[in-house]
Amino acid sequence: MTDADGRPIVAELGRPETAEETWARKDAARTARRQHQTAFNLVIALIASLGIVLFLVAVVVRPDSTVVDRAVDYQKVASQAKVPGVTLAAPDLPDTFSSNRADYKDKTADGVSVWTVGLITPDKQYIGLQQGIKANESWVSNQLDQRAATGSRTIDGTKWTVYDRRAEGDAAGNHAYSLVSTFGSNTIVLSGTADQSSFRTVATAVSEQFAR
Structure with missing residues (x-):
């Protein structure tokens, strides 16, 4: 429908739009489009950012946080440690064992120098070896959470x-599970989650080293 001048009549207005109304309508349309x-x-x-993140997650190799794999040559560390007159426990173990720690601390809070080796067994269990040099009863008790002994056993001729x-x-x-034995002025504490077989292997290797 148009008016006498041929201009379209807007239904909502009942008349043709003014120039200002036409401009406002078109401007509102442009704004809506923008x-x-x-x-x-x-x-x-x-969406693009999410796609990039998903791609990176898929292709980036991430370490398995459940497995600690820090290969440490504890025998080499022991040989390089400067501890005069002391044999540091670095037993010969099967290749199926590995180590994730080897360090020496001179005079801890207990006044005892300590050599520590972390061992991983073939079935991925843990045995910590601690060697207290001229250790006292207080040091031994602290390593075992002040718990009382539950018995003793002899492994390869050594009482633990x-x-x-x-x-x-x-x-x-x-x-x-823990085993404690003394070799001269060295007290060895073996503690961990491994089975009897793995403890026996480590205890035997320690005894053989100190017997040499």
């Missing part, structure tokens, strides 16, 4: 004091 385009571009950018806490489950941590 806003729509901006929102559309934002969505596309977000046993601290068995496996009945405590996870509460025992890395002290689920």
